[in-house]
Amino acid sequence: MIISPHPIVLYDPDTWSAQSDCDCACPSAPPVPHPPLDRPLRLRSHPLLRHIPLNTEYSVAFVPSFSRVAVLNRAARTMLALPVELNNDQRDDQRDGMITLCYRLGLLTENDGALPLPPRPDTLSAWLHVTNACNLRCTYCYVAKSDEAMTEEIGLAAIDAVFRSALANDYRAVWLKYAGGEASLNLALVDRMQRHALGLGTRLGIAVHGKVLSNGTVLTTRRLQHIRDLGLGLMVSLDGMEAIHDQQRPTIAGRGSFRLALASLERALALGLCPDVSITVTGASVAGLPELLRWILPRDLPFSINFVRPLERGVSRQELQLDERRIIDGMRAAFAVIAENLPHRSLLGALLDRAHFGAAHERTCAAGQNYLVIDHQGRIATCQMELAHPVADLSTPDPLALIRADRSGVQNLPVDQKEGCRTCEWRYWCAGGCAVATYRATGRYDVRSPNCGIYTALYGDVLRLEGLRLLQQSTGRIRREE
Secondary structure: OOOOOOOOEEEOOOHHHOOOOOOEOOOOOOOOOOOOOOOOEEEEEOOOOEEEEOOOOEEEEEOOOOOOOEEEEHHHHHHHHOOEEEOOOOOOHHHHHHHHHHHHHOOEEOOOOOOOOOOOOOEEEEEEEOEOOOOEOOOOOOOOOOOOEOOHHHHHHHHHHHHHHHHHOOOOEEEEEEEOOOHHHHHHHHHHHHHHHHHHHHHHOOEEEEEEEEOOOOOOHHHHHHHHHOOOEEEEEOOOOHHHHHHHOOEOOOOOOHHHHHHHHHHHHHOOOOOEEEEEEOOOOHHHHHHHHHHHHHHOOOEEEEEOOOOOOOOOHHHHOOOHHHHHHHHHHHHHHHHHOOOOOOOOOOOOOOOOOOOOOOOOEOOOOOEEEEOOOOEEEOOHHHOOOOOEEOOOOOHHHHHHHOOOOOOOOOHHHOEOOOOOOOHHHHOOOOHHHHHHHHOOOOEOOOOHHHHHHHHHHHHHHHHHHHHHOOOOOOEEEO
16 A cells, blocks of 8 residues: 555546446546636535545545546545645646646536536447347346347348438447347348448448347357457346356256356457456346356456346336345445456446446436337337337438437436436436336336435445555556656
């Protein structure tokens, strides 16, 4: 542990991009303010600034819903506790550099500390349901399976529709998620669609990113090489070690799928792919989360932890709360494993359902705003959990315009419009929980998630883990200012 009489601030400049689930709100990089140079600047610590002690010397510092997450030593905390001034006529490069850094991180301010609205997302995301076929029957899946698959004609038209909406709404990047069913069962079509998207992106000046979402059971070496050569990312679902995973994700024949998924992950790593692991937590599986993380963390695999969603409206509030005490205790046990095996990448957007502590966002996910869900028949819905309720089709000139205008389906409201959220200090990091899950439990979109008690109980734990990671990585890529 470094003990210094001089201020030390540790932070990670890339935490805003720490990914959450694959259909996340895709938050933009938050603007980094630069202090004005035309006048003296009188600053004070942000009125909402909070600290979580890590040890006797260091603490995590943050302004909920606003700042970057940083680690400060005692000298830095002392500096922030007093009003400071930046004056161009009286320069002290070391002192002024530290003050400027804390201002840019959002820890110092010259105003009343009112939280600004988060920036508009800059990427249009699309969930492309390339097949309805799947060899698993996961207990929480919301897709009614069949042998149908998207045709090449529909697939290419779907890509065209995504780019029409990107152009019409001034998006300079698109994020394509190839899903199903089991997307790798229609990998030839994924190839055609991705190549078509890359060609359109080059011609139109729109960046293209893509990922295949898979259950991992049929990812042969050849298929993995194909995904890698297309430049696509890969997300594989893994809910626990053998017994837990097999219980939640059995095959059609009722057999386990764990060993198949694990073998695919090992093959992917051997080929130079680094798959994301998507973990769905249920009341039955949370006790096995620590064991799963003991397998994931040494392999340096990115992962995201998400809570199960109810399959239909009418699930009771008690059921949706996932046995609050059990989930909190299980998550904390998992966090203890992470503290023993801290990764080099930030987990601020990965540990707690749709909360993202690295980038402010008004909505929990992108549904209804910058998100298109296109099924295998070319019908376009607001959310993949609402595939049976399309609001547009591939003939629509701008499908996103109809998605945004629709008032009959999912209403993914800004967090400031949700009862119980609008005065919460965490609102722009949390955004109030999944709209579909909340509606199915309460019959309302304008209220906070029934899982709010779980979220708020664990926020401090997530931020403490980030602080411990910053301390561990302070001699690596994390920038150190002294």
